[in-house]
Amino acid sequence: MAIEHIKNILKKVQEEHCAIAAYDTAHYSYMDWAAQAASRYQAPLFLMYYPNFKEFISFEEFVGFKKILERKYSIPLITHLDHSKDYEEIKAAINAGFDSVMIDMSDRPYEENVEATKRVVKLAHASDVIVEAELGHVGVGSRVQDYKDRSLYTDPGQARDFAEETGVELLAVAIGNSHGVYAETPQLDIPLLKELAAAVKTPLVLHGTSLIPEEQVVCAVENGICKVNLATEMYMAAMEAAEKAVSENRHEKSGPNFLYKEIKPAMDQYFNKKICLLGRYAD
Numbered sequence: 001m002a003i004e005h006i007k008n009i010l011k012k013v014q015e016e017h018c019a020i021a022a023y024d025t026a027h028y029s030y031m032d033w034a035a036q037a038a039s040r041y042q043a044p045l046f047l048m049y050y051p052n053f054k055e056f057i058s059f060e061e062f063v064g065f066k067k068i069l070e071r072k073y074s075i076p077l078i079t080h081l082d083h084s085k086d087y088e089e090i091k092a093a094i095n096a097g098f099d100s101v102m103i104d105m106s107d108r109p110y111e112e113n114v115e116a117t118k119r120v121v122k123l124a125h126a127s128d129v130i131v132e133a134e135l136g137h138v139g140v141g142s143r144v145q146d147y148k149d150r151s152l153y154t155d156p157g158q159a160r161d162f163a164e165e166t167g168v169e170l171l172a173v174a175i176g177n178s179h180g181v182y183a184e185t186p187q188l189d190i191p192l193l194k195e196l197a198a199a200v201k202t203p204l205v206l207h208g209t210s211l212i213p214e215e216q217v218v219c220a221v222e223n224g225i226c227k228v229n230l231a232t233e234m235y236m237a238a239m240e241a242a243e244k245a246v247s248e249n250r251h252e253k254s255g256p257n258f259l260y261k262e263i264k265p266a267m268d269q270y271f272n273k274k275i276c277l278l279g280r281y282a283d
Contacts, residue, residue: 001078001099003128007169009044009076010203010226019206019221019278021271022046024082024231026053028065029260030238030267032072037271039073041281046100046227048082051089059096080132082229090120094127102172106134110158117166125167132227135162136174138207141182147208148176153192156199163202170227172205175220179208180232188216190223197224205229210236214277221278228278234270241266 013020023034023046031047038045047069049062066079080100081093090101103120105113117133124131136154139146146152154173163171173196175189196204203226209217210233217228245262275281 001076003125003130003169005076006078006099006130009078010169013044013226013279014203016280017222018280019226019228020044020046020078021275021278022048022080022205022227022229023234024048024050024053024229025234026050026056026062029264030234031065031069033264033267034271034275035069035073035075035077037268037275039075040272041275041279042075043275043279043281044076044078045275046078046080048080048229048231049093049098050082050231051084051086059093059098063097087116087120087123091123094124094129098129100130100132100170102132102134102170104134104172106137106172106174110162114162114165117162117168121167130169131167132170132172132205133162133166133168134172134174134207135159138172138174139178141178141180141186141208141211143178144183147174147178147182147186150189153189154196156192156195159196160199163200168202170205171200171202172207175206177206177208177212180210182211186212186216188212188220190216190219193220193223193225203227210234218277221280230274234267237266237270238263 047066063079066077070077078099081098082102083104084090093101101124103117105116121131137152152174175193176186204224205227206220206225207229209228209230241263242259
């Protein structure tokens with residue numbers, strides 16, 4: 001997808017104070033279910049590839065699935081390489097046809113983050129691909145200090161300088177969020193988010209959105225978050241439905257095809273609810 005088209009999509013959601021759902025999944029069925037839900041509202045969608053997915057699916061296969069789903073549903077689907085630290089890996093994703101890539105050097109000193117990001121931006125823009133980076137550091141939900149330690153949060157002034165110097169199209173921020181299951185209920189710093197949105201013209205991204213209370217997510221979207229990353233919550237919903245199906249049909253049916261059929265209603269409900277919530281569509 002052309003970079004200007006993606007920029008226009010991001011500009012629109014930014015102006016309308018809504019957000020695009022972004023899902024990490026290596027499985028075609030989940031991609032299909034998410035795209036089907038998005039198509040009900042003609043909503044754009046990010047299909048994200050985490051680096052460890054390569055043991056399940058290649059870059060080329062992932063892009064191929066996206067093309068099939070675009071033809072099937074006629075909505076904007078954006079393939080995105082999530083949380084890569086490897087320049088060669090990013091280059092391979094771009095060569096395979098990804099629309100968007102993330103260079104995550106947020107655990108490195110600021111200057112190193114800037115230089116690595118600028119290098120990726122130069123590479124990506126030459127191939128009509130957008131770039132996401134992270135400033136501040138979004139850690140792991142099982143470590144409370146990762147999302148309560150304010151020294152890890154994104155600084156608005158530094159974020160403004162970073163976005164201007166690197167030229168990224170998306171900026172992931174740390175405002176009290178972390179990846180995975182939270183040890184304690186997080187409390188997003190909405191006043192800080194408002195400062196970030198005022199300082200940075202670049203659309204902002206919320207990572208680790210799974211299991212953040214819904215009212216906080218809505219407030220974050222209303223105050224500047226334009227892309228919302230989800231994975232843990234999606235798979236938890238799938239596992240719950242699968243376990244229920246197996247328990248209720250233990251001696252009658254078996255096999256993965258049965259399970260996919262049984263969990264689909266739960267996933268339809270999950271994707272529909274999230275896309276409505278983030279896009280502010282009437283359900």
